[in-house]
Amino acid sequence: MQLFEKIRESVISVIPIMAIGVLLHLTIAPMGDAFGPFLVGGALVIVGLGIFLHGTELGMVPIGQKAGAAITSKRNVFLLLIAAFVIGFLITIAEPDVHVLAQQVLSVNPAISSQSLVFMIAMGVGIFVLVAVGRILLAFSYKLALAGFYVLLFCCAAAAPADFLGIAFDAGGATTGPMTVPFIMALGIGVASVRGGRHAEQDSFGFIGLASIGPILAVITLGVISAKTGMHTETAAAAAEAATEPLSLLAQFTSRIPHVIEEVSMALAPLVAMFIVFQLFLIRMPRTQLIRMSVGLVYTFIGLIFFFVGVQGGFMPAGSVLGASLASFGHTWIFMVVGLVLGAVVVCAEPAVWVLNEQIEEVSGGHIKRNIMLASLSLGVALAVSLSMMRVIYGISLWWLLIPGYALALGLMRFCPQMFTAIAFDSGGVASGPMASTFILAFTLGASAALGGNPITDAFGVIAMIAMMPLITIQILGILFHRKEQKLLRERRERNRAARRERTQGQPHG
Secondary structure (H helix, E strand, C coil), rough: CHHHHHHHHHHHHHHHHHHHHHHHHHCCCCCCHHHHHHHHHHHHHHHHHHHHHHHHEEEEEEEHHHHHHHHHCCHHHHHHHHHHHHEEEEEEEECCHHHHHHHHHHCCCCCCCCHHHHHHCCCCCCCCHHHHHHHHHHCHHHHHCCCCHHHHHHHHCCCCHHHHHHHHHHEEECCCCCCCCHHHHHHHHHHHHHHHCCCCHHHHHHHHHHHHHHHEEEEEEEHHHHHCCCCCCHHHHHHHHCCCCCCCCHHHHHHHHHHHHHHHHHHHHHHHHHHHHHHHHHCCCCHHHHHHHHHHHHHHHHHHHHHHHHHHHHHHHHHHHHHHHHHCCHHHHHHHHHHHHHHHHHHHCCCHHHHHHHHHHHCCCCCCCHHHHHHHHHHHHHHHHHHHHHHHHHCCHHHHHHHHHHHHHHCCCCCCCHHHHHHHHHHHHHHHHHHHHHHHHHHHHHHHHHHCCCCCCCCCCHHHHHHHHHHHHHHHHHHHHHHHHHHHHHHHHHHHHHHHHHHHHHHCCC
């Protein structure tokens, strides 16, 4: 059964995080009353994520692939660009990671509307999916596009309020979750294959890397608009004063169900409408496929309800309590070591990471092994989370990490093969998935509040760090891989020359 296989994948994704939480609870960072909801919430997240992934694979990804191929095959540039924007926008509206991020932002700054945040992030993704498609059609250099947009991005970020900086860069990572990644990757592969050419393999990657820029620019724009309109901000302490009385274990979850159903319905409704339009005017799938897609949507709906109830009722609150408890332990080095372990475990547990690694191995003809990719990603994300914990402890500005990090990542493009650059920027997006958006961000927010810092400036940015480090580690891997290939090629040429010389010398003279 595919459903049980997906639940098994979600168990692999969530259980390592829960195991670390239980170990810390039993040793140095007790969670108190949050421990029970943590276990129940984790179980609901496992079930919900498994059902959700099954639903997307059953009904949503196939129609995304068919729609992308059908639109591209029509050779209508205007239709393709409009469809790229609509798909990017609507898929992001339904992306669970985006809604989780919006809830986390609302928990520490109620002045920032979660609906406005989700809308702006979706607009950013839609526009930059359109840009990514246009880049392939125009055969424009991927590296030049990245460099140009990141220069623009940092110039705009310099004008944004400090409260929006971490949120904006986190939005770029949170956007590329289990809903968005399969659609965007399928669209990229479809457009590149239909266009063809000798760069088709390279153009298959890079969509996620470009799409991740859009939400950052969009949230920065929201921050600039908010500053001009005089939007006030509230601290986490003010938000805490508005907290309700503690609920029973059962009530912590059941009380959230009506709101979650409404939220999920609103997120999926535009997506359903898009599918209906595609079915009527573009794809015209047979009845069996239409039924299969409809069943997939139902699975997606049910899975998202389980996922959000588990996240809101137990998983995120426990992560915040655990972070606060560990920060109060008194030994800051332990906090950084835990961050290192969490980072290494989280990236290995992200379903989207395994999907990307499999596609990379397939497209590269087996030359790029998934285990090497996974090890590189794990190292990068472990360092990213550990540095984020250090930033929380010492109140280091996010600029001091982002500017050198992205400068190094953009500088490495000069020496890295283009396909590896595209893979690196895609990897940054998929590494920051559901576990980063739910548990690690909540963990960081709780620690920041316990240490007396400002969570809105000190804690937000951890997803951005997780998304940034793979840009460096994967490109370094690409440079090493390229040099190894060049060395093997030189050795092969030398052997061929030596063989020719031997044959020439062995021939009789005269």
